Amino acid sequence: MGKATAPFEFKQCVSIVKSTGRKAKNLRELRNVIAKIGEESIFHHVYQYFLKGHMLEYTNDFAQWAGETLEERALAERMSCIDPYTLKSVNSVRHELLREIDEFLNCFPEPHDVVEGNEFYFNETVNLVFPVGVKTRNLAEFLVAIEHIDAGSIYYHFYDSRVRLGEGVMDDFSMWIEHTLFRKKIAEKIRAIDPFMHSIENIRECIKEIVEEHVRAEMEGVVD
Incomplete structure (x- = not known):
């Protein structure tokens, strides 16, 4: 197994x-x-x-x-x-x-x-961080979640993680996609999103477009 x-x-x-x-x-x-x-x-x-x-x-x-x-x-x-x-x-x-x-x-x-x-x-501020009960195991599930998750979750995983991880350019999303799903190209595209040029909702859309492109390619039998 x-x-x-x-x-x-x-x-x-x-x-x-x-x-x-x-x-x-x-x-x-x-x-x-x-x-x-x-x-x-x-x-x-x-x-x-x-x-x-x-x-x-x-x-x-x-x-x-x-x-x-x-x-x-x-x-x-x-x-x-x-x-x-x-x-x-x-x-x-x-x-x-x-x-x-x-x-x-x-x-x-x-x-x-x-x-x-x-x-x-x-x-x-006093920050309260808690799980929302949503877990994903592949890109397709991740895509559905990223479309509907609260903006505070996008902030936590895309912005706050850069401080928590101490990497500056690293975020939770790309970390998981690269090191758990082993999809480095997707992770690099997400890391290339400029955090200063977008609102949180724009960040959501950027990530959604990147992941959606690869999910669609997988459905068509094209894997990067």
């Missing part, structure tokens, strides 16, 4: 947002709070930015506030270029944020205040 394929178990990530009680009304205050705030807050505003249901112009909350509220778009674009998944820790992300802000403040040392109500509010 052949060895059974280890199933892919889908898990759900639910984030409960908590206020830290800290806020900033200008860029210097933002810089000073970023320097001292807990890692949980940095993680929330950078890594969990992708949990938002729609695409925004920048790639983290700090850059979004700098660009849209402070109207410092050059700084916002530089902050958006920080790729948290290529850095080894949350504190490394903090360091890069501070470096960009400090360089900007060296050129423009007197930042303006925003009007009351437009301050940057520092939050953090």
